[in-house]
Amino acid sequence: AQSVTQLGSHVSVSEGALVLLRCNYSSSVPPYLFWYVQYPNQGLQLLLKYTSAATLVKGINGFEAEFKKSETSFHLTKPSAHMSDAAEYFCAVSAMSNNDMRFGAGTRLTVKP
Amino acid sequence: NAGVTQTPKFRILKIGQSMTLQCAQDMNHNYMYWYRQDPGMGLKLIYYSVGAGITDKGEVPNGYNVSRSTTEDFPLRLELAAPSQTSVYFCATKGASGRSDTQYFGPGTRLTVL
Numbered sequence: 001a002q003s004v005t006q007l008g009s010h011v012s013v014s015e016g017a018l019v020l021l022r023c024n025y026s027s028s029v030p031p032y033l034f035w036y037v038q039y040p041n042q043g044l045q046l047l048l049k050y051t052s053a054a055t056l057v058k059g060i061n062g063f064e065a066e067f068k069k070s071e072t073s074f075h076l077t078k079p080s081a082h083m084s085d086a087a088e089y090f091c092a093v094s095a096m097s098n099n100d101m102r103f104g105a106g107t108r109l110t111v112k113p
Numbered sequence: 114n115a116g117v118t119q120t121p122k123f124r125i126l127k128i129g130q131s132m133t134l135q136c137a138q139d140m141n142h143n144y145m146y147w148y149r150q151d152p153g154m155g156l157k158l159i160y161y162s163v164g165a166g167i168t169d170k171g172e173v174p175n176g177y178n179v180s181r182s183t184t185e186d187f188p189l190r191l192e193l194a195a196p197s198q199t200s201v202y203f204c205a206t207k208g209a210s211g212r213s214d215t216q217y218f219g220p221g222t223r224l225t226v227l
Binding site: 034042045094103 | 146154155156157161171203212215217218219220221
């Protein structure tokens with residue numbers, strides 16, 4: 001079965017600081033991994049996805065994530081946080097059955113001025 | 114294109130009442146999903162559909178029903194609302210069957226059962 005674990009339900013950074021949101025996955029087959037962002041009172045929006053091509057994936061708004069098979073990780077990073085990055089971030093793995101997703105519990109990012 | 118739309122945005126129900134959450138898409142996607150989002154729990158799949166006339170259960174289907182008579186619409190029915198169904202409900206669509214394909218989400222319906 002596929003699953004993801006997000007380490008840290010809340011992360012707080014200062015504006016301009018590095019953003020690092022952690023995600024570890026479990027999968028019995030080569031995984032397809034996604035990061036979604038949810039702004040307050042909105043639906044989820046795709047940030048980036050790993051589909052077995054390049055291990056370093058670049059997404060929107062300056063975010064990127066690196067797939068590390070040896071560590072079963074897919075951490076999300078951004079070199080310099082902006083106030084507008086404050087949101088909830090979800091890591092997800094594409095499940096084998098139903099073509100649906102298995103989501104992590106989410107990490108709420110706060111950006112301090 | 115409106116993408117994925119959901120109505121209503123907010124609703125308060127009394128225990129035992131019923132209601133239908135509406136989901137419509139203009140993306141001509143075959144795959145549609147209903148998720149619920151509870152605080153600190155991520156999203157859980159309730160029901161899904163791979164095309165008009167075909168639906169199936171997800172992880173947490175109890176207390177819900179769905180239908181898919183057209184490609185565009187995928188309503189979610191709550192027959193006897195219970196406090197445990199207080200949640201935010203998201204509809205999502207996907208255009209193709211591949212595991213790498215992106216799901217597109219609606220803005221959600223916030224439901225409170227008192």
